[in-house]
Amino acid sequence: xxxxxxxxxxxxxxxxxxxxxxxxxxxxxxxxxxxxxxxxxxxxxxxxxxxxxxxxxxxxxxxxxxxxxxxxxxxxxxxxxxxxxxxxxxxxxxxxxxxxxxxxxxxxxxxxxxxxxxxxxxxxxxxxxxxxxxxxxxxxxxxxxxxxxxxxxxxxxxxxxxxxxxxxxxxxxxxxxxxxxxxxxxxxxxxxxxxxxxxxxxxxxxxxxxxxxxxxxxxxxxxxxxxxxxxxxxxxxxxxxxxxxxxxxxxxxxxxxxxxxxxxxxxxxxxxxxxxxxxxxxxxxxxxxxxxxxxxxxxxxxxxxxxxxxxxxxxxxxxxxxxxxxxxxxxxxxxxxxxxxxxxxxxxxxxxxxxxxxxxxxxxx
Amino acid sequence: xxxxxxxxxxxxxxxxxxxxxxxxxxxxxxxxxxxxxxxxxxxxxxxxxxxxxxxxxxxxxxxxxxxxxxxxxxxxxxxxxxxxxxxxxxxxxxxxxxxxxxxxxxxxxxxxxxxxxxxxxxxxxxxxxxxxxxxxxxxxxxxxxxxxxxxxxxxxxxxxxxxxxxxxxxxxxxxxxxxxxxxxxxxxxxxxxxxxxxxxxxxxxxxxxxxxxxxxxxx
Numbered sequence: 318x319x320x321x322x323x324x325x326x327x328x329x330x331x332x333x334x335x336x337x338x339x340x341x342x343x344x345x346x347x348x349x350x351x352x353x354x355x356x357x358x359x360x361x362x363x364x365x366x367x368x369x370x371x372x373x374x375x376x377x378x379x380x381x382x383x384x385x386x387x388x389x390x391x392x393x394x395x396x397x398x399x400x401x402x403x404x405x406x407x408x409x410x411x412x413x414x415x416x417x418x419x420x421x422x423x424x425x426x427x428x429x430x431x432x433x434x435x436x437x438x439x440x441x442x443x444x445x446x447x448x449x450x451x452x453x454x455x456x457x458x459x460x461x462x463x464x465x466x467x468x469x470x471x472x473x474x475x476x477x478x479x480x481x482x483x484x485x486x487x488x489x490x491x492x493x494x495x496x497x498x499x500x501x502x503x504x505x506x507x508x509x510x511x512x513x514x515x516x517x518x519x520x521x522x523x524x525x526x527x528x529x530x531x532x533x534x535x536x537x538x539x540x541x542x543x544x545x546x547x548x549x550x551x552x553x554x555x556x557x558x559x560x561x562x563x564x565x566x567x568x569x570x571x572x573x574x575x576x577x578x579x580x581x582x583x584x585x586x587x588x589x590x591x592x593x594x595x596x597x598x599x600x601x602x603x604x605x606x607x608x609x610x611x612x613x614x615x616x617x618x619x620x621x622x623x624x625x626x627x628x629x630x631x632x633x634x635x636x637x638x639x640x641x642x643x644x645x646x647x648x649x650x651x652x653x654x655x656x657x658x659x660x661x662x663x664x665x666x667x668x669x670x671x672x673x674x675x676x677x678x679x680x681x682x
Numbered sequence: 683x684x685x686x687x688x689x690x691x692x693x694x695x696x697x698x699x700x701x702x703x704x705x706x707x708x709x710x711x712x713x714x715x716x717x718x719x720x721x722x723x724x725x726x727x728x729x730x731x732x733x734x735x736x737x738x739x740x741x742x743x744x745x746x747x748x749x750x751x752x753x754x755x756x757x758x759x760x761x762x763x764x765x766x767x768x769x770x771x772x773x774x775x776x777x778x779x780x781x782x783x784x785x786x787x788x789x790x791x792x793x794x795x796x797x798x799x800x801x802x803x804x805x806x807x808x809x810x811x812x813x814x815x816x817x818x819x820x821x822x823x824x825x826x827x828x829x830x831x832x833x834x835x836x837x838x839x840x841x842x843x844x845x846x847x848x849x850x851x852x853x854x855x856x857x858x859x860x861x862x863x864x865x866x867x868x869x870x871x872x873x874x875x876x877x878x879x880x881x882x883x884x885x886x887x888x889x890x891x892x893x894x895x896x897x898x899x900x901x
Contacts, residue, residue: 535853546849546854549849557775557794558793558794558795559793559794560775560790560791560792560793560794562775578775578776578779579775579779585854585858586853586854586855586858615686615855616684616685616686617684617686617687618686620686620687620690621686621689621690622689622690622693622694627776627779627783628776628858629776629777629779629780629858630693630779630780630783631693631694631697631698631780631783631784632690632693632694632697633693633694633695633697633698635697635698635701635783635784636784636785638698638701638702638705639701639705639784641702642701642702642704642705642706642709643705643706643709645706646705646706646707646708646709646710646713647709647713649706649709649710650709650710650711650712650713650714650717651713651717653710653713653714653717654713654714654716654717654718655717657714657717657718658717658718658719661718
């Protein structure tokens with residue numbers, strides 16, 4: 318029965334007023350850089366939207382993404398939108414288990430073939446199918462099977478989007494991203510470890526309103542949220558520009574809230590909405606809490622040369638190379654110097670004095 | 683190769699190789715010059731070679747009026763881009779971090795707005811220097827492949843650094859990697875080209891002054 322309710326009906330049932338609903342539509346539209354004229358369209362589409370079927374597959378992951386998206390400290394409209402979708406399969410959240418759970422997935426796939434949204438968190442092991450299975454089905458097989466009837470795929474979290482921590486060197490499970498296995502479906506990468514909840518609701522709203530996926534950047538991420546770097550939107554940026562840096566976590570600079578670049582902040586190379594949307598209902602984000610950005614929404618952030626090493630510094634032992642290089646240089650220089658010296662001595666010995674008579678004789682010939 | 687792998691390669695193995703070539707090259711070339719030696723001077727000293735040498739190092743830093751009037755552009759542009767390079771290389775916070783990381787010593791940085799302005803001025807000056815080299819018949823006649831090559835490897839880190847700072851054209855990790863790679867190119871060719879003047883300049887000046895000083899001549 319619940320499946321046939323519209324989104325608005327579900328929200329009203331939860332005690333959300335129309336005013337709050339329209340406020341949500343307006344803020345989501347502005348977050349996604351849609352013109353104000355689109356707000357009524359967003360509201361109309363959401364009001365009338367039937368609960369879309371969503372199948373959520375969790376592979377090699379830590380459940381942090383689900384925690385991030387579902388653990389609002391107070392019920393927000395975003396949270397309720399999330400509740401309002403028909404989440405037909407989700408390991409962590411569903412009551413059913415074993416055969417019943419798999420039956421729910423198969424039923425949802427058959428009922429909504431071609432129309433359901435597939436959400437994936439976690440990477441997929443390829444080295445050995447046995448590394449991660451659900452009900453005896455390998456992650457790879459389950460993904461390929463479920464993706465067939467999906468309207469679109471949302472890869473939630475850096476593991477599903479780029480391989481994430483399981484993909485980190487030496488990648489023992491041969492972990493890959495969703496996009497490495499599927500190329501014939503639209504894939505939206507909502508990266509982050511974990512990603513920001515508002516990005517998910519934004520993408521869902523866009524999908525429900527327009528029936529299409531939002532504009533994506535070259536890494537498949539929604540431009541509206543991943544269009545600007547943390548560095549460019551960071552409230553500590555003026556300190557970077559003034560050359561005021563925290564040198565350690567407890568010095569005067571840290572207490573005064575200066576730039577964390579020297580403590581390894583990856584803000585300049587990280588694209589995400591943390592600095593604007595923030596976390597926990599807009600309370601704060603890592604840099605505001607005094608910790609450098611780890612760059613968690615970028616591919617291979619785990620292998621980026623150390624979280625606390627500034628971006629501009631080399632990763633190897635350069636001082637050692639300089640010492641060995643100088644020693645080798647001295648040895649080679651002395652050897653070449655000796656050779657040059659010997660050549661000079663030979664040239665001096667071979668030198669035959671020439672008299673004026675010799676020259677005149679030579680000139681006469 | 684992903685862009686992160688590219689950046690890690692540039693910050694890791696590539697930087698090590700570039701450092702090795704740079705250090706070995708500089709040390710070998712300096713030793714080659716110094717170990718060649720000079721014959722002892724049998725003439726009686728009429729002044730201090732050391733004092734004459736040191737004086738010349740300072741005195742030749744300032745152009746005499748005649749030269750300044752004859753080659754105003756060359757002198758002014760030369761000073762501008764050398765000072766610009768010094769400011770952008772040694773007073774930009776991320777660069778100082780690299781130096782501190784390697785040598786353990788650091789110093790305060792300049793605000794990025796000043797570094798940015800210095801970069802633009804240096805870039806324009808280097809372009810003007812190239813234009814002058816191409817337009818002036820004497821300079822063009824005296825220029826060979828190496829002069830243009832050295833100009834290119836000097837301007838590349840500046841240009842890629844500017845693009846990386848403003849994030850123009852490519853993704854930030856790629857821009858940073860390309861910038862570091864351009865510096866590595868500079869480091870590798872440095873000891874084997876005219877860029878070596880950065881290390882031989884004061885040595886040569888001192889020697890010139892020392893010859894004069896020994897003879898009791900003020901140079």
